[in-house]
Amino acid sequence: MIRTITIGDISTDDLGIYVTEGDHGTPAPRIITESIPYRDGSYDFSRADGSLHYGDRSMSYSFAVKGMTPEETQDRISEVLTWLNSGGEIRDEYISGWLYDNARCTSVSVEYLSEDRRVAKIAATFTASPWLISEHGYDPTIEPPKSLTSTALFSSAEYSDDGKTAVMTYQISGGSMVRRSELAGVDITASSPVKTAGTAGGYFYAVIEQDTIVLTYKSDTVNIKTMAESVPSAFRLTVYPAKYGRARRL
Known part of the structure; x- marks a missing residue:
């Protein structure tokens, strides 16, 4: 070859x-x-x-x-x-x-x-x-330069009748990784197209190429609506260029 x-x-x-x-x-x-x-x-x-x-x-x-x-x-x-x-x-x-x-x-x-x-x-x-940088895998525990890190709060939210499911929309610039600490007793999924998403090191993360991401929060025990209305910052995302979230090795 x-x-x-x-x-x-x-x-x-x-x-x-x-x-x-x-x-x-x-x-x-x-x-x-x-x-x-x-x-x-x-x-x-x-x-x-x-x-x-x-x-x-x-x-x-x-x-x-x-x-x-x-x-x-x-x-x-x-x-x-x-x-x-x-x-x-x-x-x-x-x-x-x-x-x-x-x-x-x-x-x-x-x-x-x-x-x-x-x-x-x-x-x-x-x-x-x-470091060799992965073209495919991501590791949200890697800290990017602080100057390139920002945050985003949901721009809209829809809740189930019992308040235990929430669908939140965030406005994000394309080519970014978003991450947040996992919430005890809450499952987080990306319900809009993303390049990759998962959990690692206590974080939920997703890599997006578009300008919007929709996350679904679902729990059997936590009233997400009450939490979001009383402490909206609990649903804030950290945002940084996706390249800084790539897994790496020597």
Whole structure:
């Protein structure tokens, strides 16, 4: 199988080039130690905030570029150089379902492999965020940047006669993840089309592509109508760009 990688929306297949080598590297943890006078050894503060953090991932790829004439090969090389420097997300079919985020090309070299200059090798190195990002799975426990987080309260609600079922409509910008803490004794479902929805880590979440989401709250014991009328903030959603809710791994 011929290996294909994609940067942004353009793949090696689109460019008519071949991946000859590829290494996605392994991110190294950031180890922070301090020596204290009159103490033996040093102290490790790498997990001072409770988490271990990692440096950028280093990656490298080599490509074969061929043309019918030297001029065609040079045109292709120029096109590939522009593509390599476009940056963003890199997808490698050898790691299906995951992508490298915030990738940027740091160096490129071109070597002609034939005397007629119709065949060339392009070697490129990249740095990227340390985490592989899932293209499919989501984890609402991942905290996005606070500056990108907002909240939304339901704009309308319909209740059953006994008050134990509520259908609430929220106005949300498309391409977002919404989440909220699970309510004891209450089932929450997304009753309008969503990209994905579920529960994890004590949260209910849904990823939406449209500007509206409809949630149904249902309980055998809790009067949801009374709760919503007395404490409407209990039904507030946290909203942030869906990309920050993607599951990740090293």
